[in-house]
Amino acid sequence: MKKELSSKAIQRLTLYHFILRDYMLKGIEHISSQQIAALLKIDDSQVRKDVTFCKTQGKTKVGYNVLELRKAIEDLLGFERRKDVFIVGAGNLGFALAKYDDFKDYGLDVLALFDIDEKKVDRSINGKKIFHISKFEDLVKQMGVEIAVLTVPANVAQEVADILAKAKIKYVWNFTTTVLDVPDDIKVHNENIMGNFLDFTNK
Amino acid sequence: MKKELSSKAIQRLTLYHFILRDYMLKGIEHISSQQIAALLKIDDSQVRKDVTFCKTQGKTKVGYNVLELRKAIEDLLGFERRKDVFIVGAGNLGFALAKYDDFKDYGLDVLALFDIDEKKVDRSINGKKIFHISKFEDLVKQMGVEIAVLTVPANVAQEVADILAKAKIKYVWNFTTTVLDVPDDIKVHNENIMGNFLDFTNK
The missing domain is CATH 3.40.50.720 (NAD(P)-binding Rossmann-like Domain)
Incomplete structure (x- = not known):
């Protein structure tokens, strides 16, 4: 894991991952930083900043691809390491x-x-x-x-x-x-x- | 609760309270900031700083009275408010x-x-x-x-x-x-x- 990632950022990214799981289960393909931010009652600039640590990018007016961002958070936080x-x-x-x-x-x-x-x-x-x-x-x-x-x-x-x-x-x-x-x-x-x-x- | 008290300070003061409960149960009357700090692997100046929020004072070479500090933390964090x-x-x-x-x-x-x-x-x-x-x-x-x-x-x-x-x-x-x-x-x-x-x- 990158050293710059603070405890609070790890906490937030885990919550984003929970949200992405729910979107995935509902079959929704895209999510915006504003949608994530609204659920967590935080600022959407914070979401975008956290996502810069992940190997994925959002598209203007479309947002992030749910599966891609989910996978990128899993890679970043090391979910595959048992x-x-x-x-x-x-x-x-x-x-x-x-x-x-x-x-x-x-x-x-x-x-x-x-x-x-x-x-x-x-x-x-x-x-x-x-x-x-x-x-x-x-x-x-x-x-x-x-x-x-x-x-x-x-x-x-x-x-x-x-x-x-x-x-x-x-x-x-x-x-x-x-x-x-x-x-x-x-x-x-x-x-x-x-x-x-x-x-x-x-x- | 005082507004200056950060989430981290509340977390630490709760842990001090756990430690004080154990000292009390062992019948130990005094505890130093160094003893608390050693258990939590934090700096003892941090402990002394946190305790300044409480209405109690330690004595040089003796430390804090266990019962007094415990009560002062309870008052500060509002344990009596049901x-x-x-x-x-x-x-x-x-x-x-x-x-x-x-x-x-x-x-x-x-x-x-x-x-x-x-x-x-x-x-x-x-x-x-x-x-x-x-x-x-x-x-x-x-x-x-x-x-x-x-x-x-x-x-x-x-x-x-x-x-x-x-x-x-x-x-x-x-x-x-x-x-x-x-x-x-x-x-x-x-x-x-x-x-x-x-x-x-x-x-």
Whole structure:
């Protein structure tokens, strides 16, 4: 990915991709920067600026070709690069993420889930097996997985993060409300939905 | 909330609050800006700057009082202002959010869930009843709810958003991968976790 692409631009381009999927499903061939901008309530010059990062061009009065722009965003954001993940915590949120088939369109492949609850172990959800957490380190090594999605309860999150660190996982996508204490070579993204909510409703 | 507080500052202050909760649970009385910064791998001057928005002060060589700083963040971010929400879509994600008791600590109160599936209607999850979506508009009016959390499948999201708009909901917290077309007076926050993931794993 190009270095100039900011986090906000990646966020916006992902939303454009959602819009393009819906246009595609409706069989609409072209979309203008104004149409995208109106849905997101942003300025259309912003859309045009973001699209300059993509290998596609719009046509005056016609707009962008929906399939071309969609493919160009996928190339830019690397959807074709497969990213294998393990979900750690087979609760409702872990299940919701495991059942989310759209993930595959974005290159994210959930290979398995892990939990400490013996009643859940060996069950499957959406074709993905649930393993006991004691198997985590071995399976990370065998399958070369670098990304863990953490969906355990907050009060055990640090303990589980220690297991992830020991298994030399590289990325932790943290959905818990615990700030994890992990070695510097592990990248953590805090999916801080509570912060988003407070930001959103207080404005 | 003060206007100067940026989205990023709100995000960080929420994470500080998570850290303070853990310190409190461990019975630790003081925390330094360096300790907070080390956990989040950010600069400690950033922490001190953010804390200036709070009505509390640290002491040299001792740091911040954990309980005081926690309370000051809660006051600043308005945790005591109760925000009633309806969850629309009683699937795994809706259930995960309905079962998430920590929400209440942040002022977010899930009053009920809605779904179209008659098999789910009248059941309860974590003490919250599931209603048929046809009851949504009436209950919004009766209970004065302004915030809807949208957790339905992407392919029906727009159709459901139209129901939310008709009920004059003010805020939609959108967890679907559909960009919603709603009137300008409705504020939508796209909880774009796919964009976050792409941003996180591509860097």
